[in-house]
Amino acid sequence: MYVDAEESWIQDVLDEMTLVRMAKFNKTQAILSNTYQLYRYDVLAHFRRDIERAEKEGFILGAKLVRGAYVEKENEYAKSHQQPSKIHPNKTATDADFNAALRYAMLHLDRISICVASHNEYSCMLLLDLMKEGNIPANHPHISVSQLQGMGDHITFNLAAAGVQCTKYVPYGPLKEVVPYLIRRAQENGSVEGQMGRELKLIREERARRKQA
Numbered sequence: 001m002y003v004d005a006e007e008s009w010i011q012d013v014l015d016e017m018t019l020v021r022m023a024k025f026n027k028t029q030a031i032l033s034n035t036y037q038l039y040r041y042d043v044l045a046h047f048r049r050d051i052e053r054a055e056k057e058g059f060i061l062g063a064k065l066v067r068g069a070y071v072e073k074e075n076e077y078a079k080s081h082q083q084p085s086k087i088h089p090n091k092t093a094t095d096a097d098f099n100a101a102l103r104y105a106m107l108h109l110d111r112i113s114i115c116v117a118s119h120n121e122y123s124c125m126l127l128l129d130l131m132k133e134g135n136i137p138a139n140h141p142h143i144s145v146s147q148l149q150g151m152g153d154h155i156t157f158n159l160a161a162a163g164v165q166c167t168k169y170v171p172y173g174p175l176k177e178v179v180p181y182l183i184r185r186a187q188e189n190g191s192v193e194g195q196m197g198r199e200l201k202l203i204r205e206e207r208a209r210r211k212q213a
Contacts, residue, residue, distance in 0.1 A: 033062025
């Protein structure tokens with residue numbers, strides 16, 4: 001079970017509730033996982049502290065690593081409350097923290113089970129590189145990746161072909177909630193320079209290949 005991450009002003013309570021239950025249920029495997037939004041400048045430190053807590057209390061930390069998708073909402077909240085935003089000032093800083101969290105996680109696979117939920121090609125390639133460097137088997141039970149159905153399919157295919165555990169997730173619910181969610185995902189995916197163009201090109205090439213088959 002994955003507990004999703006929400007707005008920063010309510011997230012601390014959700015994090016603590018989830019960690020308490022991890023300590024109870026994640027003794028031998030990650031039954032429960034929390035979500036870490038690395039576009040927040042404070043989350044990398046929280047992530048490292050949670051791994052230390054898991055080591056100290058003897059449970060497996062379940063962690064889904066994401067960048068985050070509430071930039072405008074977070075910045076508007078901070079402005080309206082006359083306080084600094086908790087969001088990184090730019091995507092470069094967000095990418096750096098996401099990849100740093102990934103590197104740190106790979107050094108603690110005895111105590112953490114990660115799901116790399118990203119459409120970012122570099123981060124997914126980094127995962128493979130770190131696994132090779134550490135002689136970590138592709139099918140390690142504490143490593144998985146996930147992309148939204150219909151997005152990043154070339155990433156999912158190649159990771160699965162390499163033997164990594166992969167999933168495609170499908171959002172469901174009322175249209176008024178699902179459509180805004182999909183729009184945010186598309187905007188987030190579109191922020192990866194050049195990636196959407198390459199993905200569309202691959203789809204067109206595959207469609208042409210199937211017509212000729």
